[in-house]
């Protein structure tokens with residue numbers, strides 16, 4: 001058991017600085033598009049491959065713990081009519097809203113991500129079209145707390161056709177038990193047979209976002225697979241990435257990244 005609880009985690013997120021987080025993780029060296037040996041293009045490849053199977057589609061996709069980022073939704077947007085972004089923090093929801101509404105000229109520049117995704121999808125889609133499509137489909141940006149049995153409260157009436165989540169559950173859970181409970185809680189938002197794509201940190205104990213130091217429950221590949229099996233999923237794909245020394249830049253102690261594609265057993 002961890003010495004701290006979910007209340008202390010919530011407290012630590014009050015200092016989360018979206019701009020510092022984006023700078024640490026979504027700018028070079030991690031966002032180097034020249035090779036899939038770098039973390040960002042590796043993640044985009046996992047997502048592009050999963051959606052290219054054509055099996056993950058439907059009306060609504062919910063992204064759990066969107067944060068200030070949209071890269072995780074780029075390949076998804078062809079396969080859903082509506083995409084719902086969620087986050088615990090108002091600062092992160094505001095960051096997404098202002099990107100969707102093109103309100104702030106100082107908004108984070110996602111264009112290299114959109115261009116790269118169009119390139120690897122290989123459909124010849126102009127990147128501006130993808131950008132507009134995602135902005136149109138991102139209809140809701142809702143508050144969420146994955147530690148609540150009903151994480152979205154009464155905001156959604158229908159379970160989603162699919163879930164996606166990147167670097168959220170392990171980054172907001174003080175221990176394994178709490179991770180498993182959070183996974184169980186978000187699973188209630190997914191319809192039976194629905195697909196869940198998750199990307200997350202392997203063997204990480206903290207990360208920085210400005211003045212905030214956020215504790216992370218260290219997860220191994222086996223832990224992740226066990227948690228999904230316990231929550232009633234069949235695993236279709238599991239990939240892992242080892243963080244190369246050149247990307248260990250002092251903003252966290254992450255050792256690698258996992259990608260899992262799982263399906264809720266009906």
Ligand SMILES: C[S@@+](CC[C@H](N)C(=O)[O-])C[C@H]1O[C@@H](n2cnc3c(N)ncnc32)[C@H](O)[C@@H]1O
Pocket residue numbers: 010013016064065066067068069072087088089092144145146147165166167168171172
């Ligand atoms: C490491 S960031 C991940 C952001 C983004 N998805 C990404 O891929 O970079 C973790 C996110 O979880 C959010 N969060 C914190 N507490 C949460 C909670 N109890 N429920 C849901 N999300 C939470 C944070 O605000 C933050 O945006």
